[in-house]
Each structure stands twice: as C-alpha cells, then as structure tokens.
Amino acid sequence: MTRLEAKDVTLGYGDHVVVHDVSVAIPDGGITAIVGPNGCGKSTLLRALARLLPPREGVVLLDGEDVHRLPTREVARRIGLLPQSPLAPAGITVAELVGRGRTPHQKILRPWTPADEAAVFSALHSTGLTDIQDAVVDELSGGQRQRAWIAMALAQDTPLMLLDEPTTYLDIAHQYEVLDLLHRLHTRQHRTVVMVVHDLHQAARYATHVVAMSEGRIAASGPPAEVLTAELVSSVFHLDVRVIPDPVTGTPVIVPATLPGGAHDASVDPHP
Numbered sequence: 536m537t538r539l540e541a542k543d544v545t546l547g548y549g550d551h552v553v554v555h556d557v558s559v560a561i562p563d564g565g566i567t568a569i570v571g572p573n574g575c576g577k578s579t580l581l582r583a584l585a586r587l588l589p590p591r592e593g594v595v596l597l598d599g600e601d602v603h604r605l606p607t608r609e610v611a612r613r614i615g616l617l618p619q620s621p622l623a624p625a626g627i628t629v630a631e632l633v634g635r636g637r638t639p640h641q642k643i644l645r646p647w648t649p650a651d652e653a654a655v656f657s658a659l660h661s662t663g664l665t666d667i668q669d670a671v672v673d674e675l676s677g678g679q680r681q682r683a684w685i686a687m688a689l690a691q692d693t694p695l696m697l698l699d700e701p702t703t704y705l706d707i708a709h710q711y712e713v714l715d716l717l718h719r720l721h722t723r724q725h726r727t728v729v730m731v732v733h734d735l736h737q738a739a740r741y742a743t744h745v746v747a748m749s750e751g752r753i754a755a756s757g758p759p760a761e762v763l764t765a766e767l768v769s770s771v772f773h774l775d776v777r778v779i780p781d782p783v784t785g786t787p788v789i790v791p792a793t794l795p796g797g798a799h800d801a802s803v804d805p806h807p
Contacts (some may be wrong), residue, residue: 544593545666568738571748611639615688630668636690658689
C-alpha cells in the first residue's frame with residue numbers, strides 16, 4: 536500500500552486556486568522529485584502532502600487515513616519536513632537544532648530518553664556533523680546548515696521525508712553534497728524522500744520517480760527516463776530542448792536546442 540497519496544485534490548490560497556484536481560501516489564522507498572516551472576504548484580502540492588495546507592476538494596491519505604483527521608504529533612512521527620529557507624533560533628548549536636527533531640517522540644513526564652540520544656547521534660553521524668555538533672548554526676556554511684536541517688528531520692525518525700527545494704541558494708558543490716546525502720539516506724536507510732527541485736538534470740540523476748507539473752496539474756509521472764522526454768519538457772517549460780544521456784550515469788540530460796541569440800544548434804539535434 537502506498538503510504539502517502541493525494542486523491543483529486545484542489546489547492547489554493549484565498550480566492551486563488553493553484554492546484555486543480557490532482558491525484559498523485561508517492562512510491563514507497565524511492566526518491567520522488569516534483570518538477571515544473573515557477574508557479575505551477577510544486578510547493579503547494581508538497582505543503583498539502585505535509586498536512587500544512589488543507590485541500591479545498593479531495594483528500595491526502597497517510598497510510599490510508601485522511602491526514603487531517605490524524606493527531607498532529609502522530610503525523611510528525613511519520614512525516615519529516617524541511618521547508619524552504621528555514622530559520623534557526625539565534626545562538627542555537629547544531630546538536631540543539633537536531634535535538635528538536637525528537638519533539639514528536641517526547642512525553643511530558645519523560646522529555647528525554649536514551650532513544651532520543653541515540654537518534655540524535657545517528658542523525659549527526661549520518662550527515663557528517665559529529666565534529667561540529669557544538670558549532671552555532673548561524674556560523675556554518677550554506678551546505679553545513681542545510682545538512683543540519685536534514686539531520687533534524689532525520690532525528691525525527693520518520694519513514695517519509697519531504698523537502699521543499701533543498702538546494703536553493705547553495706552553490707553547485709553544496710547542491711551535490713546535499714543531494715548525495717539524500718541519496719545515501721534513501722539507499723542505506725530506505726527512507727522515502729519527496730523533494731521539490733528546479734534543476735531537471737539533478738532530478739533525473741537522483742530521483743527514482745518524477746512528477747512533472749504544469750499549470751497546477753500533473754503533466755506526467757513515472758521513471759525519469761520516461762517522464763523527462765524532449766516532448767514533455769518542451770511542452771511544460773515552453774523551451775525547445777534535446778535530451779541526451781549523462782556520460783557518467785546514463786540518466787537524461789536536458790539541453791536547450793537554441794544558441795544565445797536564438798540560433799538553432801544542430802549539434803544537439805538527433806535529426807539534423
């Protein structure tokens with residue numbers, strides 16, 4: 536059974552509808568990348584899956600139950616969320632931030648247990664932050680800060696992790712550092728990861744399942760090689776492209792078919 540899915544959901548803010556009658560099932564044990572142009576509803580859909588935004592119509596199911604009928608603490612034991620550009624309290628250390636991930640598991644009369652300690656240590660170790668656990672989060676590099684937030688989500692010890700643009704504002708080295716980390720968590724700890732990403736090459740390289748959105752609807756979903764075709768990408772992003780295999784991984788690489796100034800580049804056209 537799919538643990539997390541949306542059925543016929545319509546989503547919006549105020550009078551503005553952003554997502555229209557969308558159904559999507561998240562494959563268990565995979566990395567799902569949600570892609571699409573700005574304003575297509577990617578982050579809105581992720582917020583609904585994370586129980587942050589109630590659907591106007593339809594339902595989000597977690598283990599077969601309406602996620603909005605479940606207690607908040609119970610949802611937090613099953614879904615970990617990393618929002619866009621999270622802000623850490625001033626002066627908080629890495630270990631303290633990661634420790635906050637244990638909140639859903641704590642009880643009033645027993646706020647901290649050996650299990651909490653073990654979960655925090657494991658999260659710090661998995662993300663390579665053990666040596667800087669006493670550092671102040673505000674003083675870290677962008678990549679280190681993002682790893683600290685991912686460690687907090689790991690300490691939450693949930694089978695599902697949802698991340699909204701986890702590589703935003705990071706330079707290319709730190710982007711791949713974070714994506715490599717997520718891939719390791721998926722392969723070694725069998726976490727189900729759902730992430731909103733802008734870079735189609737990164738989505739193709741790291742995801743096992745891609746959901747492509749356009750104008751608030753699902754344009755296609757499935758394995759990267761089946762979804763990220765030249766026809767689909769051209770239709771969704773309104774850009775003439777060619778798709779070639781990555782020389783390292785064999786996964787799809789999307790290449791614009793026009794040169795600066797608008798000239799067509801026949802060298803990337805499979806049918807010159």
